[in-house]
Amino acid sequence: MSEDTIYGSESETIEETSSVAGQVIMPFYLICDVSGSMSKDMGDLNEAARELVDKIQNDPVVNDMVMLSIITFSSSAQVVVPLNSPSSISLPNLHASGATNYSAAFTLYNDTFERDRARLRNERRKVFRPCVFFLTDGAPTDRDHQASFRSLFGYDPETRQGNRAFPYFVPFGFRDAPEPVIKSLAYPDFGNARGRWFLARTSKVGEILNAMAGMIGNTVISSGLSASGGQPQIIAPVAPSNSSMQFGDAGDFM
Amino acid sequence: MITDSGHPSEGQLDHPIVLQDAVTPHLVRGLPAIGDPGRAAGEVQAGRPFLTAGAPDHSLSEFNVDGLEIRAASVRGLMHRHRGQPRQDEFSVTYNPGQGAVLVVVCDGVGSLPESYTAALLATRDLPALYWSSRNLVKAIRQVNENVKREDRGQGVAAARLPEEPTTADGPTAEPDGPPADDAPAQADEKAHPATMATTLTALALTRNAHGFDAELVWIGDSPAWSLSRVGKWSQLTTTAAAENEAAVHTGSTSAIPSFSVSPRRRTFTVDSGAIFLMTDGVGFSLEHAPEARAILTAWWTSPPYLFDFGKQVSFARKTQIDDRTVVGLWLG
Numbered sequence: 001m002s003e004d005t006i007y008g009s010e011s012e013t014i015e016e017t018s019s020v021a022g023q024v025i026m027p028f029y030l031i032c033d034v035s036g037s038m039s040k041d042m043g044d045l046n047e048a049a050r051e052l053v054d055k056i057q058n059d060p061v062v063n064d065m066v067m068l069s070i071i072t073f074s075s076s077a078q079v080v081v082p083l084n085s086p087s088s089i090s091l092p093n094l095h096a097s098g099a100t101n102y103s104a105a106f107t108l109y110n111d112t113f114e115r116d117r118a119r120l121r122n123e124r125r126k127v128f129r130p131c132v133f134f135l136t137d138g139a140p141t142d143r144d145h146q147a148s149f150r151s152l153f154g155y156d157p158e159t160r161q162g163n164r165a166f167p168y169f170v171p172f173g174f175r176d177a178p179e180p181v182i183k184s185l186a187y188p189d190f191g192n193a194r195g196r197w198f199l200a201r202t203s204k205v206g207e208i209l210n211a212m213a214g215m216i217g218n219t220v221i222s223s224g225l226s227a228s229g230g231q232p233q234i235i236a237p238v239a240p241s242n243s244s245m246q247f248g249d250a251g252d253f254m
Numbered sequence: 255m256i257t258d259s260g261h262p263s264e265g266q267l268d269h270p271i272v273l274q275d276a277v278t279p280h281l282v283r284g285l286p287a288i289g290d291p292g293r294a295a296g297e298v299q300a301g302r303p304f305l306t307a308g309a310p311d312h313s314l315s316e317f318n319v320d321g322l323e324i325r326a327a328s329v330r331g332l333m334h335r336h337r338g339q340p341r342q343d344e345f346s347v348t349y350n351p352g353q354g355a356v357l358v359v360v361c362d363g364v365g366s367l368p369e370s371y372t373a374a375l376l377a378t379r380d381l382p383a384l385y386w387s388s389r390n391l392v393k394a395i396r397q398v399n400e401n402v403k404r405e406d407r408g409q410g411v412a413a414a415r416l417p418e419e420p421t422t423a424d425g426p427t428a429e430p431d432g433p434p435a436d437d438a439p440a441q442a443d444e445k446a447h448p449a450t451m452a453t454t455l456t457a458l459a460l461t462r463n464a465h466g467f468d469a470e471l472v473w474i475g476d477s478p479a480w481s482l483s484r485v486g487k488w489s490q491l492t493t494t495a496a497a498e499n500e501a502a503v504h505t506g507s508t509s510a511i512p513s514f515s516v517s518p519r520r521r522t523f524t525v526d527s528g529a530i531f532l533m534t535d536g537v538g539f540s541l542e543h544a545p546e547a548r549a550i551l552t553a554w555w556t557s558p559p560y561l562f563d564f565g566k567q568v569s570f571a572r573k574t575q576i577d578d579r580t581v582v583g584l585w586l587g
Contacts, residue, residue, distance in 0.1 A: 061332065130503075165503050
């Protein structure tokens with residue numbers, strides 16, 4: 001079933017959307033740093049992305065319940081894989097160059113999700129809260145990333161002000177990614193299901209990317225399985241037991 | 255035709271849906287597919303049996319009484335097969351000849367809690383006896399709530415006692431639907447005992463009158479009741495959850511028992527034709543949100559089907575709709 005925007009006569013539109021009306025979807029977005037410092041790691045990153053998609057595709061239930069999108073960022077951001085069922089995804093080869101503009105990534109994700117959600121709702125599908133995995137190897141080169149993050153995603157459960165469709169945001173930092181920056185991106189920082197952050201300092205980047213992809217895949221699968229039973233929840237990622245990765249839950253943010 | 259009684263409950267919402275042309279569904283492993291069946295319907299296997307004997311995978315019942323044709327089916331969803339877990343839906347259909355009344359109960363165990371089938375089974379088993387002895391559905395549900403709560407805490411429950419002789423049909427007594435008084439020690443006790451089970455509960459009592467039936471519908475949670483007129487028009491009898499804000503996302507949350515403060519919703523009406531269906535949201539969700547599903551269910555259920563066809567119909571394949579399914583249909587002759 002094509003996920004593309006439907007054009008044509010009204011009767012065609014009704015017929016096309018009727019077969020998907022009422023479907024429930026858990027959307028996952030993978031935002032990858034492809035700045036210049038990642039140049040030597042692109043082989044590992046491309047391989048990890050392929051294994052991630054393969055792992056999710058292999059589970060027929062999860063493949064039905066989730067949709068994946070991949071956004072890359074350096075000096076600017078781009079959607080390299082539009083939101084789609086895992087078995088319908090065609091992975092491009094990712095390339096690295098440029099700076100590390102966090103704000104561009106946040107802004108593009110937010111705009112992309114709003115368009116995706118509008119499209120899915122137009123098709124009469126039910127959209128669960130999105131989950132974002134953010135991979136970066138370095139500090140942001142833009143100065144206002146905190147303000148961007150806050151203004152785009154912040155939600156106050158007391159006053160109900162802000163973005164009610166805020167994402168469950170999981171940052172994965174490695175190599176030169178600053179610890180306070182990575183910690184500050186874990187979201188939400190309220191409620192029972194707080195965002196979680198991960199930080200790795202090993203020089204074996206290939207292993208790190210592989211481990212991160214495995215963790216992301218397990219989260220997607222576990223969360224997808226919870227959604228289909230009518231009680232959706234994001235199952236927080238867990239670091240492998242033999243991993244030296246640091247991790248923690250979101251603290252005070254707003 | 256359904257006619258509401260004098261004082262409809264809060265949040266009454268009629269949701270009439272016009273009959274559309276039905277599309278003959280294709281089959282996926284012997285089951286009819288409505289729209290895109292997804293991969294799960296064709297790939298998830300039956301799975302191995304459990305270590306201990308428990309609820310059957312599927313349950314079917316068929317009755318006719320007092321001009322009512324009744325079909326009931328409860329089937330294990332693909333999700334529970336995939337995860338090696340048992341069905342968590344349950345239903346019961348009982349009849350009291352002395353009162354000329356039928357009671358239907360449908361329960362959907364909350365999937366995130368491991369013992370929720372026990373809650374669903376207790377509720378569907380205990381509510382009829384409690385109702386027949388009191389003829390007060392809200393009161394009976396509150397007692398069921400306490401029974402499930404005790405079971406959840408490992409204290410077990412005494413079997414509900416059946417009335418020794420049929421009682422006369424003197425109708426239900428009115429009772430405020432408000433919650434019981436606050437009890438801080440009980441609330442603290444709730445927090446000390448993490449829940450292992452919970453279930454929705456929807457109950458319909460039909461009592462014969464001169465022209466059809468008096469109906470009392472009471473519900474907690476999101477297992478809906480629908481009516482289907484003879485001309486194929488669906489109307490939702492249970493109120494839906496508050497409409498989601500356009501800026502929010504779907505959550506799938508529901509209220510359930512056991513609860514510290516149980517406040518079931520209630521509606522009374524009379525009915526003289528057509529059919530009424532109690533169901534869990536495994537079917538209710540598609541009925542409410544998918545016009546294609548509504549059209550096909552209309553074609554199937556305008557009249558009572560053969561029982562084993564009904565079971566297959568309740569099990570229809572549709573992408574992402576892989577929860578357990580339970581439907582009890584009552585057709586008025």
